[in-house]
Amino acid sequence: MKRHLISAADLTRDDALLILDTAEELAQISSRSIKKLPTLRGRTVVNLFFEDSTRTRISFEAAAKRLSADVINFSAKGSSVSKGESLKDTALTLEAMGADGVVIRHGASGAPHRLATWVHGSVVNAGDGTHEHPTQALLDAFTMRRRLGDLEGRKITIVGDVLHSRVARSNVLLLHTLGADVTLVAPPTLFPIAVDTWPCQISYDLDAVLPKSDVVMMLRVQAERMNAAYFPTAREYSRRYGLDLARFGRMQEHAIVMHPGPMVRGMEIAAEVADSPRSTIVEQVANGVTTRMAVLYLLLGGSEPAIGGDQ
Amino acid sequence: MSTYLIKNAQILGGDAQDILIRDGEIAAIGRELGEAAAQTVDAQGLIALPGLVDLHTHLREPGREDAETVESGTRAAARGGFTAVHAMANTHPVADTAGVVEQVWRLGAEAGYCDVQPVGAVTQGIEGRQLAELGAMADSAARVRVFSDDGHCVSDAVIMRRALEYVKAFDGVIAQHAQEPRLTEGAQLNEGVMSAKLGLRGWPAVAEEAIIARDCLLAAHVGSRLHVCHVSTAGSVEIIRWAKSKGWQVTAEVTPHHLLLDDTLAESYDPIYKVNPPLRTREDIAALRDALADGTIDCVATDHAPHSLETKETEWAEASMGMVGLETALSVVHEAMVETGLLDWAGVADRMSYRPAQIGRLAGHGRPLEAGAPANITLYDPDVRAAVDPANFASKSRNTPYAGLELPGRVIATFLRGRPTVLEGKLH
Structure with missing residues (x-):
């Protein structure tokens, strides 16, 4: 090392x-x-x-x-x-x-x-x-491994403000090293230019990716993004990219929900989802x-x- | 005034000839010249170039004399083979009045190492709102012809239009720092693979290109001269090529560092590589080299930007932008353009002396080496290679990105109107 x-x-x-x-x-x-x-x-x-x-x-x-x-x-x-x-x-x-x-x-x-x-x-x-x-990525990988076993080939979806997220960068790198299959989901404004060179898939459509995911990791959306034209309103963001109960219901039964915290309940994640047994937020x-x-x-x-x- | 006889110099890399300097002018050029009274300079194996001209330096005086003074900056210029440099206006106070440009001009004349041609600010305080007294600066002893808010973009389209129009009265040119301000708020590094990876706020090429495109159109509309500072992207090259194809009066410069260094250097997060505009990609470098070779980009300008040590020994985002460049410019151009076969020495003379002097309307500089011309001459040894050692710089600042890098060539002598400012590689 x-x-x-x-x-x-x-x-x-x-x-x-x-x-x-x-x-x-x-x-x-x-x-x-x-x-x-x-x-x-x-x-x-x-x-x-x-x-x-x-x-x-x-x-x-x-x-x-x-x-x-x-x-x-x-x-x-x-x-x-x-x-x-x-x-x-x-x-x-x-x-x-x-x-x-x-x-x-x-x-x-x-x-x-x-x-x-x-x-x-x-x-x-x-x-x-x-x-x-990087230690956030390690603890996330540790948490996933405890819940799901070996991460090789596991489908991991990370949703939110990828552009400004140090958690997303470290997770993509570490999970790729560990053989997992990572998909990043965000509105196009919250991806960095050249994200296509990263070792992962990208998608603008959470609903398309959700049913195939073993892990869904929600990232915090910071308040200061609201006024910088990254998306029109918090409600629109929440509708398109938030993990609400309906979307939670479409996930696979074994799939888990993660969040590095601190989370904005009701914005990127519904309170019921955050508190569900399939949420690892406290474990993390x-x-x-x-x-x-x-x-x-x-x-x-x-x-x-x-x-x-x-x- | 002393008489000098330069023996066996290869003028623009040609066959060895002698150059006789008398009364500040080139008295004769030929083989086996003899002049009993003359001091002889052995130039065996050296290339003779017309004294280099820089359209873009920051000499920091008045205001930041800790980083550079006119004297130290012009000593650095002489060491780099320059006989004339333009000094940008973003000093403290800003060079936006006849008084300040005359002060800078006098400091240059007193130092005597090379001619200092002040650049006047386009707008008062380089704030982009109200035109500075351009005519007063043009009419001053400093005879300002180049105006620039460099460091800031004249982003307001109306102010830019008026400035372009106004300076036609005295054959001036607006040198634009092309940087759309909203697209570059907090920007740190070329927006692309590296900025994404490093988590540094992206500085998109379009922020430069959009302003260049607008300004070319404005210059065409009002029939004025536009000069584009430090072109850094392949897209900018395309736009300038197009504007020139229309016959518009657009000229452009590129810095040595944008011809050699790319944005992967930022991986160290060492702010020695932080500069405005930012280092770009290998593709951009290739386009810039080709454009300099084919004349789309008219000249090399250093954007010599001295900074004190503490402003570079910080986190990337906190650090000052800029690099010193006067003492390494010719070697970098040698490496990037001559060694690659893109330019010969006549081409170097054109891009580093004739054309910048023409753009700046400097009558006494940028003249071919021939009898009757002012004796502004640089003697360059192309055969040595050495690692750059900032400890040897004449500049007060050491913020060079080339420390330890092996580069070709060395300036052996610089003559300013017949007087050596550098001789045997040392300031004279």
Whole structure:
């Protein structure tokens, strides 16, 4: 495995399977009363969050703490970053503090690449702009595998604002690596130009794709898209691309519904669908911790067995 | 004034001849010239070109003297073989009055490394709303003939039309930065495979092409001269080719970097590759090279854009746009156009000296090397190859995309009206 996890494309099929298998082992820990492992004792993980994202930060924090790492949360608000300190100076500060791993969430695409040129520790991308969010893709793949088994040949449909979605980019890359058959669905305005060069199918018609899908992953549509002519109104979007009960009824019985959160109930997904037993939305949160444990373990302490002498 | 005898120079790559320089002019050209009083310059193996002319640089003074000054920028120009550069108007304050253009012009004259021809802003404050006093700038000591809001597009069709019409009174030209503003809000990288992959806001080719098409039609309608800055797409080339076929007075420039570098370099997210217009694709590069070769694109202009280090050591979206180019331009053109067989040295002289001087109406520059012409001469060694080392630049800024890249050729000497500004590869 590479030293950093910045793009899902950094992972070979073997890397990805190793992370997923390791996460499966670690998941056993989560069901115990004492959830902590000594694996990363003495290592320091910095959560460097330039965007508010409580759920992702908490997920990484829990993952690092369960591996006994020291965790430093560094959020842009109230720190020197908000006073105009550059990313480079922040990176050099972290470097001076001896961070073994830096988990970065940043509003600018490519910020983790830049960070990786300034620090020696491993950089984990926790979401950069409209580029990628590789640990989200890993936890999604982990969730799918637990529900559906091997992903080879599985039909996975991702619906929504592909243009601005780091989740979609990472999922397409990882799921392709894992042999799944991905279809992206969106209005034409929410696809990037040249999306036809991506390793997936594209469709403008959710109803045509839905009955064949094993997984339907809904992406959040951000409020700021409403006023930028990507689609006429929220209601029209919801009618054409929302997962309502009628569409849910046309899915295969075994098919599952996913959402990376936070979701807009009633917009891209009906409340009843989000809360159905075939929705994995809450599971995804739990799986996020174990998947991120696997990533941190393999990047920062991979020479020792994941589940050490305490078995 | 000193007399120089350049021995055995290959004028435009031809057979070796001697060039005698006296009183700022070329006194004679021929074989085995002798002149006892002259300082001899051995030009064995060197190509002699007319002093290069750049229609498009940013010298940053007044306002951003931390990035470049007229003096440091013209030293860089001399090192690159240039004897005249146009200085764009987007300084602080903007060069939109006779006072500012005269200041820049005087700074150039005082520095003495190459002629500095200020470009005047088209609109006040380059805000695109109200015409600047174009006539006052034309009548000033700086004798401005090229007007541009470069960095900003004159996007309002009426303002553009009026500007094109108005400058006819003094044989001016509007140099348009063709960038439709709404289509490029927040744009970061050529819209295509790379922008999709990297999650960087796309900068569509159509944003450039739509403005060029409109401006060609406007220039034709009012019978004026239009110059298109830094053409970067294959589609723009097609439109300009069409406009020229109609006999319209449209000229165009291309930058060295758009002739060599493509948008896949952005994969590193290193903003050293961030530039306006953005780096495009290999297909665009091929079209630009062909267009420069067949004359559809008239000239090479560097768009030399110095930036201080901290504005490039950032996230991509935060970083400043632009690259320095004066000291590498001739080598890049050599690599992209001469090594590929698309241009010979006479072609290089045409695209980097004659035509830009003609477009800018610079009477003393861009003249063929012959007796009686001003002695603006560049001596170039085409046989060396070396990695670009920004530490050697005369420019105050180091934001070159070519650091470490091996490029051919080296400017050995530059003469400005008979006075060497560079000799033996060093500033003189």
